[in-house]
Amino acid sequence: MQIKLELNGKKVTAEIEADMLLLDFVRTQGCYSVKRGCETANCGLCTVFLDDKPVLSCSTLAARADGRKVTTLEGLQEEAAEFGAFIADQGAEQCGFCNPGFIMNALALFRENPYPDEEEIKEYLAGNLCRCSGYEGQLRGILAFLEYKKSKEQKGE
C-alpha cells in the first residue's frame, strides 16, 4: 500500500507492506537514529513524534502515519545538539544507544512543560530506559540545560 506523509519536514511517498511498523519504515528512509531495544514496548528507544506527540514507533503502524507528520532526531538536529551538549557535559550519553529516544522524549517534555521540576522530569521520562548512566547524570544534564534556557530567556535571546 502507498502512504504519504511529512517526514522531518519533507514530503515522502512510499510503498509499504500493510504490517510494516513505523520504526522499520523510518529506518528504511535513512532515519537511523531510531532504535529498537525490546519487543515489548518497554524501553523507549524507538520514540518518535507523530503529529508532535512522542510515541513508540515500534508499536505504531507505518500505515497510521499516512497523511501525518513524523519527526525523528534527524529532523531536530539543532535542538538535539543544543540539549545533548548538556548531557555530553555530564558524560551521561555513555553508549549512546538510548540517547535518541531519550532526547526525543526530553524535547517533548520541554515543549509540554518548559520548566519541569525533578519529579516531573522523572515521571515524564520513566519510559526511557538506560542501562549505562544510572539516570543521575541525565538528570544533572537536564537541570543544567533548564538553567541555561532560563538565563537565555531572561537575557531575551
Next chain:
Amino acid sequence: MKVVNQPIRKKDAMALVTGKPVYTDDLAPKDCLIVKLLRSPHAHAWIEEIQTDRAWKVPGIEAIYTYQDVPQKRFTMAGQTYPEPSPYDRLILDQRVRYVGDPVVIVAGETEKAVDRALKMIKVKYKVLEPILDFHDAKDSDILVHPEDNWKSLCPVGADNKRNLCASEKDSYGDIDRVFEECDVVVEGTYHTKANNQAMMETFRTYTYMDTYGRLNVVSSTQIVFHLRRILGHALDIPKSKIRVMKPRIGGGFGAKQTSVAEVYPAFVTWKTGKPAKIIYTREESQVQGSPRHEMEVTCKIGAMKDGKIRGISVYTLSNTGAFGEHGPTTVGLSGHKAISLYGDLEAYRFDYDVVYTNVEAAGAYRGYGATQGIFAVESTVNELADKLQIDPIRLRQMNMVKEGEKMPSYYGETANSCALDRCVARVKDMIGWEEKFPCRVVGDHKVRSVGISLAMQGSSISNVDVGSANLKLNDDGFYVLGIGAADMGTGCDTILAQMAAEVLECDIDRIVTVGADTDISPYDSGSYASSTTYLTGKATEEAATELRRRIVEAGAKTLGVEADQVEFDGDFVRCLEDGREISLVDLATASMCNNNTAFQVTATKSSPVSPPPYMVGAVEIELDKETGHVEILDYAAVVDCGTVVNPNLARVQTEGGIVQGIGMTLSEDITYSKKGKLWENSFMQYKIPTRLDMGKIRVEFESSYEPTGPFGAKSIGEVVINTPLGALTHAIYNATGIRFHELPITPEKIAMGILEHES
C-alpha cells in the same frame, strides 16, 4: 595535570546525542542476508531428525544449516587469553541440545519475513532427555550435560565433564579450622544470587562480508576483537589470517559482549555463501541465549574475637555455568579472592569452589565477574557478625579492613600499594549521616527508615595475563593518531586514553584522534574487560606517548643542532634552552614526511605482574513500607578509590550506572525457570531493570589513593561500582525489618510476607 583528571567531554558524545548512524545495524550493507536461528524448545534433547525441505522452498531462502553442516572441533565462545581457562565444549550447532534456546538450525534469507516463514516450516524430531535444572543436583549426577569425548579443558582448572564439573578447586592459607575453634564468635551464612542479565540497550548483533582479498570481515558489537578473531578461526576451522574483526560504536556491553554470543552464525553463513549476512538478536534472544552472570550460592563463615578482631574467613562457592562453560572457571575465583581480601591481617582463610554444568542458559561475564556475588556474601556475614558482637558495623570494618601497605595473602599474595578504604569509609559515614540514622527510625504507622553499608573491591586487569597496547603516530599539522585494540563500549576509553596521551604530549585533547578497534590495524590488546583498559591500555598509552615525545625532542634538537638535553618541548615547539631558537611540531611533522629515516610512530605494550584493587564503600538510606514491602531508596552515598580519577565525569557516571545495576540485582531483577527449564524473564516486560523512578538519589565522591604501577596513579573503575548495593541494601532491609535475606532479589513480597511471618 592539565588534561588528566579533567571532566572532558567524550570524543563521540555529539555524534551519539544527535543520533548519528554509528552502530552495527546502522552500518550493515542493505543487501545482507538476514540470519536467524531455530532454537530448542527442550532443556535437554537429542536431535533425531531435521526436515528442512519445505523451508528451502520459501522464496528468498539462501542457506539452511544443521549440526550436520558445521565443523566438528569444539571451541569456547569465551573472550579470554589463549589457552582459555573456559573449556572447549561448543560446536556451532550440536546434535545434543542443552538448554531451552540452544540453536538448532541456522537460516539465512533475503528478507526477515522469508526467514521467519522458513523457520516455521522446519520440523525437528527430538528425543527428549531428562535435564539438570537445579545446580545443587549437578555434580556427579547420572545425567551428563557434556558426555562427549571431544570435550576438552586446556587449563588445569579442575574440570571434568564426566562429573558435570566445569572447574573445581581448593585454596587455603593457615589453619582455618583451628582459628575458627579459637574464635569467640563464628558466623556463617549462605547467599544465593541469580543469573542476572546485563541488559545493555543494544542487543547482540553482527554483520559479515567477504572483502577484496577473500577474507571474512566481521563487524560486531564486541568488547574483544582479537579474541573474536581466534574464536571464529576455531569455530569455522579456518586460518585466522582469513579473518578481520572490527567494532563500531557499541550500545553497551557490561561483559555480555566479552563472549562471542552471536558472531559465529552470520560468519558461518558468509564463509559458506560468500554473501554478506547479519544477525540482530531480539531482546528475547539476548535474554535467553545471552551470557548472563553466573548464578552462585556462596557460603561464608567468619570467625572473630569479642573485641571485634576478625581472624579467619572461609568461602565455599557453588557456581552455575549453565549449558556451556564460558567464564565458568574464572568468575568463581573472584567470589573468594576479591571478597575475602577486603579484610586484612587474617590468620587464615579457605576458599573452595565447584562450578557445575546444568541445562540452563550458559553464563558469561557480567561486570563484577564473581566478585559481586562473593562480596555480597562476605559483607552480609560481616554485618551479621557486627550485630552478634554488638559492635557498630562501620567500626567493625574500620578495625579489620585492609589498609595501605598490607600484604593480602588471599589476593595472590599482592600488597595493597594504594588503598584509601579508610578515607572512603570515613567519608561515606558522614555523607549518609550514619551516627544519627543507624540502624533505623520509625517515620509513620508503617514506614521505617534505615541504613546499610557494604565495602567493595575489584582488580585492575588480570595480572600476568592481560595485554594492553597503544600505537601513537605523529601526523602533519602536528596531530596524533592513537590506535587501540581496546573497545570503547560507551565507557569513554577512546577519550580517557587520549587524555593520557595529551597529558604527556602537552596538547589539547582534540589533537589526538583515537582509532579502534580493528584486528588488521590496532595493536594487540586483550580487549575491554577485567577492568583493564584504564590501567593497562592506559599505561601502554602513557609509555607510547613518552617515547614519542622523546623522539620529537630528539628530532627537534637535531634540527636545531643541539643535544636533546638542551631543548624543551611545550607541545607546540621544541625550543633551545640557551638561545630560544625553536622549531614547531608542525614543521617537524611535515619534515618527517620527506627524506626521513625515523618513525614518528610508537607502539607500547603492557602486562602487569599485579592487579591493584580499586575500593569502594556504599551506604544507603531506605524507607521501607512494612505493609507492602516496598523499598524506596532515599539516598545512596558512595565513595570510590580508583586511584587518580582520569575523567571525573566519566568515573562518576560509571559509578552511578554500576550502582543502579546493583540496585536492580538486589531488588527487582529476577531469573526464574519453568519446570521444563524455560526462562520466564525473557523480555523487559518481565525482567525489570530499574527505571529512573526506581533508583532514588545517588551521590558519588572520590577519595583517591595513588597507584604506583598505574598510569598517572590510576586504577580501574568499571566493575567495582556494581558491588556495594547488594550488601548495603540487604543490610538496610535487615535494619528496618529484623529479617536477614539470603537470596536476591529481595522483592516487596518477600519483605512483606517475611514481616508477617516474623510477627506471628
Next chain:
Amino acid sequence: MLTFNQYRKVTSLEEAYELNQKKANKIIGGMLWMKMGARNIGTAIDLSGLGLDKIEEKEDEFSIGCMTSLRDLELHPGLDAYTGGAMRESLRHIVGVQFRNVATVGGSIFGRFGFSDVLTMFLALDSYVELYKGGIVSMDQFAAMERDNDILVRVIVKKTPLSVAYLSHRNTKTDFPVIACAVAQTEQGVKAVIGARPYKACIVWDNDDILKEGISLESAKAFGEYVADHVKTGSNMRGSKEYRSHLIKVLVRRGCQVLGGEQNAN
C-alpha cells in the same frame, strides 16, 4: 511479531463492524498488546479515522471516544477534577508517556485484561460502554461479557456524585500492578474494585455496612479484611495469591483512609 496483509482505515463504524465479523480480522486499537504475540491476522481494522479520539465533557457525563489515548485521559482536567486525581493516578504508572500516547481507552477496556489499571479505575466510577450493536452497557456488565465481534465505540462516565481513591502496588514503579485498587464512596455506599488479582477486576460493595458509621482506622481495616475475604486471588510471576490477598487488605484500608481525608495514608 504481528503480521497481516490488509490494513483498512475504515470510514464508518458499519464498515468496521462488517469487517470485524470475520474471525481472522481484528480491530487494532493502539496495537500495543496485539503486537506482542506472534500471530497472523487477516485485515487490521483501524478506527483512527472516525474522530473517536476525543473526550467530550457534558453537563452530566464524560463521553470518551474509544481511540482516546491513555495519555489524553490522564491529562483531562475535567476527569481529573471529577475523580480528585484518581484517574491520573491510575494511569501515570503505565510504562511511560510514549506508551500512553499510543495505548487507547477502547483497547484497554475491550481487552478486559486482568492486569488493567484502566478497567479497575472505570469500574469504580458510574461508567458504561457504548457498543456499536449492543448499545449502552454498564461497565461491570461489560467486564463480565464474553468477547464478541461488536465494536466498543465510547466509554461514558456519568457525573454521579462520588469520591474515589486509586492505589496500586507495583514491584517497580512502571511495572504491571501486583494489585490495583480503587475505593469509591458513592450514594449507594462504599465499593472497592480490585484489579490485577491477577484476574479481571471485580467489585466488592460494603454490603455489611462496615463503613456506614463513617471511616475510622478500625472500620477501614475491617473493610479491607472484608474485601480480601471476598476476592479470589491467584499467583503469577509478580506475586503469590497470599501476598495479593494481604495487599488487598492494606490497599483497601489505605484507600478508605484517603477517602476519610488522610492525605498521607498511602
